Amino acid sequence: MGSSVEQIKVWFRFVPREGWFPQDTEGLWATRLSADTAQVQGVPFLQDGVAEGDVVRFQTDTDGLHWAVGRISASGNCTIRVVPAPSGPLRRSPQAVHQRFARFGLGGEVFSEEFPMVALNAPADADFSGIKALLARGQEDGWWHYELGCVTDEWRNARSSASSAAADH
Template sequence: MNDVVRVRFPLERDDFGWPPAESEALWARPVGAAAFRLDNTPWFVRGVAADDVVEARPDEDGVLWFVQLLERGGRVVVRVIPRHDGPLRGDRQAVVDAFVPHGVSGEGMATPISMVALDIGPEGPLAAIKGLLDDGEADGRWHYEEGCVTERWLRLS
């Protein structure tokens, strides 16, 4: 039961062709008959985060596809796009470095867009993190979007 598998999530593209894929696969570990605990932070999938438990079923080719969320793990996912015309000059590592003091981890991708997916733990200082995100957007360091949030995060708005 400790084997790592990939659970695939279908993605819906908007009028601008975003996200740049039809699906995204996330690493997961089996925790039951058709239940899997997600093991990484999504780039494009909305509404799930690492540590969430999802139901997935195989298709005729054996690909595991997301069916439904079973249990929240309490993590928050925020995607940050460093502005190339701002003080960070598009530097993904500078984004990650800004959040490390708050116990946040992040992973950057260079293509098709320079972006960082932040993984915020359930015990993280959410008010400080949200304040930093808002300050960075206001001063031109980055744009950000919420990929998966908790009730605790929503109470900050």
């Protein structure tokens, strides 16, 4: 019999943001690696500082919930959250957001129909410069609002092909 890969939910706790969701926890699916470590399989909608593929350490409470206590290793992936502007050309369509980013090969998940935030995973080897330029242009043109949930030095150092002065408003 082959070794079975155990999928567990790892919970993250954070301070709810003003004017954002009231939640102060988020559960992400992960593959258990050892008694207290797991590799994150999903893209976080709320938790900052973690990306798909990262390895986290967790503690299991008396209710059997696995709570993340820190990141052990980073995958190099980045988490980007995009919310299509209702008044913009994409309306509230997560599919339209996905289409815009399709050429970069980004995977992602949609929060809900009521709140069509798309959490995108930008792999470590993605075209960060191109993605940054598209994010900035889309925000300037009123397509979406975006935030960076987790980025790497490679992301920070990637030159946006659009003038970087424009992003500094």
